[in-house]
Amino acid sequence: MSDTAADPRLLRAPPRKGIRLSWADERLRAIIWQVLVVGIVVAIVWWLVRNTNHNLEVRRIATGWGFLGREAGLPVAESLVSYSPTNTYARALLVGVLNTLKVAVVGIVLATILGTLIGIARLSKNWLLARLAGVYIEVVRDLPLLLQLLFWYAILQGLPSPRQALHPAEGVFLSNRGLKLPWIQWQDAHSFALLGLVIGVVLAVFYARSARAKQMRDGQPRRVWPAAIGLVLGLPVLIWAVLGAPWQGDIPALRGFNFTGGLTITPEYFALLIGLVMYTAAFIAEIVRAGIQSVARGQWEAAEALGFQRGRIMRLIVLPQALRVIIPPMTSQYLNLTKNSSLAVAIGYQDIVSIANTTLNQTGQAIEGIAIIMLVFLTISLSISLFMNWYNARIALVER
Amino acid sequence: MSATMDPADGAYVASVARVDGPPAILLDKVNKWYGAMHVLRDINLSVAQGERVVVCGPSGSGKSTMIRCINRLEQHQEGRIVVDGIELSDDLRSLDAIRREVGMVFQSFNLFPHLTILENCTLAPIWVRRMPKKEAEALAMEYLTRVKIPEQAGKYPGQLSGGQQQRVAIARALCMKPKIMLFDEPTSALDPEMIKEVLDTMVMLADTGMTMICVTHEMGFARQVADRVVFMDRGEIVESGVPEQMFNDPKTDRLRTFLSQVLRGH
Numbered sequence: 144m145s146d147t148a149a150d151p152r153l154l155r156a157p158p159r160k161g162i163r164l165s166w167a168d169e170r171l172r173a174i175i176w177q178v179l180v181v182g183i184v185v186a187i188v189w190w191l192v193r194n195t196n197h198n199l200e201v202r203r204i205a206t207g208w209g210f211l212g213r214e215a216g217l218p219v220a221e222s223l224v225s226y227s228p229t230n231t232y233a234r235a236l237l238v239g240v241l242n243t244l245k246v247a248v249v250g251i252v253l254a255t256i257l258g259t260l261i262g263i264a265r266l267s268k269n270w271l272l273a274r275l276a277g278v279y280i281e282v283v284r285d286l287p288l289l290l291q292l293l294f295w296y297a298i299l300q301g302l303p304s305p306r307q308a309l310h311p312a313e314g315v316f317l318s319n320r321g322l323k324l325p326w327i328q329w330q331d332a333h334s335f336a337l338l339g340l341v342i343g344v345v346l347a348v349f350y351a352r353s354a355r356a357k358q359m360r361d362g363q364p365r366r367v368w369p370a371a372i373g374l375v376l377g378l379p380v381l382i383w384a385v386l387g388a389p390w391q392g393d394i395p396a397l398r399g400f401n402f403t404g405g406l407t408i409t410p411e412y413f414a415l416l417i418g419l420v421m422y423t424a425a426f427i428a429e430i431v432r433a434g435i436q437s438v439a440r441g442q443w444e445a446a447e448a449l450g451f452q453r454g455r456i457m458r459l460i461v462l463p464q465a466l467r468v469i470i471p472p473m474t475s476q477y478l479n480l481t482k483n484s485s486l487a488v489a490i491g492y493q494d495i496v497s498i499a500n501t502t503l504n505q506t507g508q509a510i511e512g513i514a515i516i517m518l519v520f521l522t523i524s525l526s527i528s529l530f531m532n533w534y535n536a537r538i539a540l541v542e543r
Numbered sequence: 544m545s546a547t548m549d550p551a552d553g554a555y556v557a558s559v560a561r562v563d564g565p566p567a568i569l570l571d572k573v574n575k576w577y578g579a580m581h582v583l584r585d586i587n588l589s590v591a592q593g594e595r596v597v598v599c600g601p602s603g604s605g606k607s608t609m610i611r612c613i614n615r616l617e618q619h620q621e622g623r624i625v626v627d628g629i630e631l632s633d634d635l636r637s638l639d640a641i642r643r644e645v646g647m648v649f650q651s652f653n654l655f656p657h658l659t660i661l662e663n664c665t666l667a668p669i670w671v672r673r674m675p676k677k678e679a680e681a682l683a684m685e686y687l688t689r690v691k692i693p694e695q696a697g698k699y700p701g702q703l704s705g706g707q708q709q710r711v712a713i714a715r716a717l718c719m720k721p722k723i724m725l726f727d728e729p730t731s732a733l734d735p736e737m738i739k740e741v742l743d744t745m746v747m748l749a750d751t752g753m754t755m756i757c758v759t760h761e762m763g764f765a766r767q768v769a770d771r772v773v774f775m776d777r778g779e780i781v782e783s784g785v786p787e788q789m790f791n792d793p794k795t796d797r798l799r800t801f802l803s804q805v806l807r808g809h
Contacts, residue, residue, distance in 0.1 A: 359676035362669070444616050445653035445712075449667035449719060450642040459666065463657045538657075 195510070210506045211236075217501055219493050221409050232502055239498030240519055246415055246494065247481040247523065253420045254480060255473075258427025265432050276428065283425040289486055292418040296490040299410040305401050314394040316402060321413060323395035326406035332386035336379040343378035347371040411492035415484065423480045427473065434469035435461060466538055474531035478524050485520075495519050565628060567592045567723055567754045568613060573622035575608060582608050583619065584779040592722075595755045597765040597786075600775035601801055606758040609775070610725045613756070614645045627722055643671065646716030650728040652708040654700035654715070660687065661696040664715045672719065679718070686714040690744050706737030710744050717748075724748065726757040760805055762790065774798045 162171050199206055215235040216228050223241045226234060265276035283291070300319055303309065308318035314325035327333065347370075354365040383389075395405025438461045446456040487494040496516055503512030568590040575583035582605050590596050598606045611617040612624060615631055615638055624631040626641045655663050664683035668674040674682070687693045690710040692703075700708055709729055716724060726745065730738040742764050749755060749768040759765070765772050766786045773783040776797050782789065793799045 359669070362673040362675040362678070364670075364673065439653075441649060441651055441653040442655065445647075445649060445655070446667075447616060448614055448642060448645070448647035449716070450639060450671040451667065452639070455670060459670065460655055460657075464655075467657075 199510075204507065206508070206510065208511060210502075210508055210511070213506075215502070215505075217498070217505070219498065220491075221407075221412065221493070232506070235498055236495065236502065236515060239493060239495035242492070242498075243481075243484055243487075243494040243496075243519065244523070246412065246419065246484050246487070246492070250416055250419045250423070250480050250484070251477050253416070254423040254427055254476070257420060258424035258476075259431050261424060261428035262431030262435070265428060266435060280425045280428050283421055284429075288418065288422050288483055289489060291422055292414060292486055292490055295418050296410065296414040299414050302410075305397060308397070314392075314405065316395055316397070318402075319410060320401060320407075321410045322408040323402050324406045324408070325395065326393045326404075328391040328393050330389050330391075332383055332389045335386060336383040339379035339382040340375065343375040346378070347374045350374065409492075411487070411490055414490055415487050415492045419480050419483060422483070423476055426476050426479075430469055430472045430476065431465075434465035437468045438464045463538065467535075470531060470535045470538070474528060474535075477527050477531070481523055481527065482520060485516075564592050566590055566625075567594070567627060568756070569623070569625040570609070570613075571623040571625070573609075573612065573619045573624060575605075575612065575617065575619045575621075582778050583612070584777075586622070586780060588773065588780065590754060590756060592754055593752045594770045595749050595753075595768050596757070596771050596773055597769040598756060598758045598773045598775060599760060599762075599765065599801070599805070600781075601804075604775040605778040606775050607727050610647075610727055610756055610758055613723075613725060614642050614647055616647075643719065644721055645723045645725060646719055646721035647725045648709070648712050648716055648727065648729045650731050652700070652705070652712045652732075654708055654712055656700050658699075659696065660692070660698055660700065660703070660711050663700065663711060664718045667715070668718050683714070683718050686717045687711070689717075689747070690714045691740075704737060705733045706740045709733065709737075709741045713741075713744055713748070723754045723756070726755065726759065728758050728760075730759065730761060762802075762805060766790065774801065776801070 162168055162174075164171065166172060211233040212231050214229055215232045217232075217235050218228050219226055219235060219238050221242070222238045223245060224234075224238060226238050261276045261279060264272050265280065267273045267276075299321075302317060302319045305316070305318045305320055308316040308323075310316055314323075316323040350370055351367045354367050358364050393404050393406075395402045395407075442460055442464070443456060446460050451459070484494055485496040488497045488500065491497075499512045499516045503509050506512075566589040568588070570586050570588040573583055573586040574581070586605075586609060588596075588609075598610065600606050608617055612619045612631075613626060619631075627644050629637050629640055631637065631641060654660075655666070658666060661680060661683055664687065665676065665679040668679040668682060669676060672679075684693055684696065687696055690713055692707055692710055692714075695703055695707060695711070700711070703711065713729075729745070730741050733741060738761070742761060745755075745757070745764065746768055757764075757769075769786050771783060772786050772789045774781050774789065774795075774797075782793065782795050782798050789798070790802060793802060
């Protein structure tokens with residue numbers, strides 16, 4: 144096997160092949176086809192651009208990005224950054240992008256968790272659990288998403304008015320104006336505590352790694368989670384306490400016909416989030432199930448025969464192999480969820496599509512408006528794809 | 544795992560089974576059903592420490608099912624199975640103890656494709672035996688050298704030939720230092736020229752005094768290393784004895800028919 148490498152006959156390089164100028168030459172034919180296709184695409188794009196420019200000129204429609212600096216006069220119900228209708232269009236569009244990201248990022252995280260749980264539940268030996276998961280998947284993925292969004296929005300609209308709001312606990316109100324939760328008045332100490340949380344997570348990761356490295360040295364496995372929880376929770380609490388433990392509650396209260404104070408989850412955001420998460424989770428569940436089932440039974444048996452227990456087999460042997468099957472279709476589902484968030488328009492959640500649409504109507508700058516929407520989704524989608532492809536390549540299986 | 548030397552006359556005795564000690568494996572009236580199908584019928588088998596047993600029989604005769612019951616990849620429904628003094632029961636601790644003592648090699652190798660050859664061999668010593676990584680790697684290299692593929696340690700299973708993969712599977716099982724090795728048709732998925740390299744590895748292992756149960760159709764291997772051959776058909780043990788007697792003078796028609804079919808191909 145290894146001694147054959149020294150055989151000089153095996154070191155001979157493959158012969159170089161030239162291209163013949165003949166239609167029968169496969170490689171020449173391939174090059175001609177490629178040149179032809181690229182040429183056609185370039186021609187179509189050139190025609191589209193020329194045609195658009197011509198039509199814009201004829202109809203005397205102004206183009207350009209000057210409108211971005213003008214006052215928007217556009218009310219936005221919820222925003223992650225401070226905004227008022229006197230702000231510019233650029234600011235309004237930024238609010239829209241952030242709203243899209245807010246629903247997409249939270250949605251992707253929740254859909255992944257819910258979908259994975261349902262996927263594993265469907266494989267459960269518990270008859271009832273497996274059937275419930277199966278029914279959930281069949282019902283949810285067979286109904287159009289738009290219908291589901293309207294369904295959730297209708298249910299939330301059916302909640303009582305603020306005066307008759309459901310009031311399960313102090314400072315918690317559920318009404319047709321959304322979910323009101325108690326919050327705190329944000330101060331610098333809280334920002335530092337948040338920073339402490341991030342540092343705590345990083346430290347916990349390092350701690351887990353060093354525990355693994357120690358196990359590799361002396362063989363003894365170590366319990367990581369007590370110290371990890373201590374780091375993740377303890378550090379922010381410590382920082383908060385050192386900075387004087389500021390605590391000023393911001394409790395929602397009923398004033399007239401509506402609430403003031405507190406944290407609000409609007410019915411529009413809530414309906415969109417529930418709809419997207421439940422819909423996407425059904426698909427993710429099937430992907431997870433397929434991924435786990437794609438790992439041969441022999442892998443379980445070999446690991447059991449070596450004395451491994453089920454949890455370890457799942458973590459060390461099955462999941463690493465299942466992930467290779469799971470990641471590519473999972474990427475598609477993340478992209479679907481992100482793009483489906485544009486259905487927000489239907490229930491009045493002001494995402495980028497909704498705000499760009501209004502901008503487009505008010506300014507008449509359709510091309511710029513559509514271009515912004517396309518650019519935003521392209522950027523988000525490409526970012527997700529790049530990250531997932533990187534992750535996929537990192538765990539790819541080595542074959543021959 | 545060096546060959547033992549008899550202190551009395553210095554003779555090489557590893558190939559002699561110690562039949563006087565307690566049996567390494569005892570199957571007592573074992574029965575098993577798949578649904579309504581009765582696949583193991585009153586199996587009685589006692590394997591002494593250091594004994595090498597070859598199990599043969601037509602396909603569907605229950606050979607694989609029987610040895611898979613020994614480390615509980617399948618569950619028997621009736622009877623007793625005692626391995627190394629521990630009875631197989633629903634108690635998970637006894638199962639863990641048994642699986643640590645019993646190594647298994649499968650027809651389809653079942654190497655972990657996402658791990659290198661070395662990692663395949665060190666995974667169980669590290670996580671199940673709680674061995675330091677360096678020690679586990681040294682151990683793995685020792686066994687990979689013994690199965691004659693130390694130079695493949697950094698490769699992945701998909702880059703190896705079938706025969707090499709099966710030898711890695713043997714090394715992987717040996718790294719757990721089992722007292723007993725089970726082989727479930729280890730050469731059935733291999734090309735003829737690779738069968739020999741795997742059989743040579745198994746012969747080498749037999750010479751070290753390992754207790755082995757091997758399901759195989761390789762009659763040459765049975766003649767060479769088996770202390771006893773067990774012939775199964777339709778879920779029961781039909782005949783058993785030393786290889787020469789079994790092959791030269793079969794007592795039952797069923798074994799005679801089987802031998803004529805198997806040996807025709809050789």
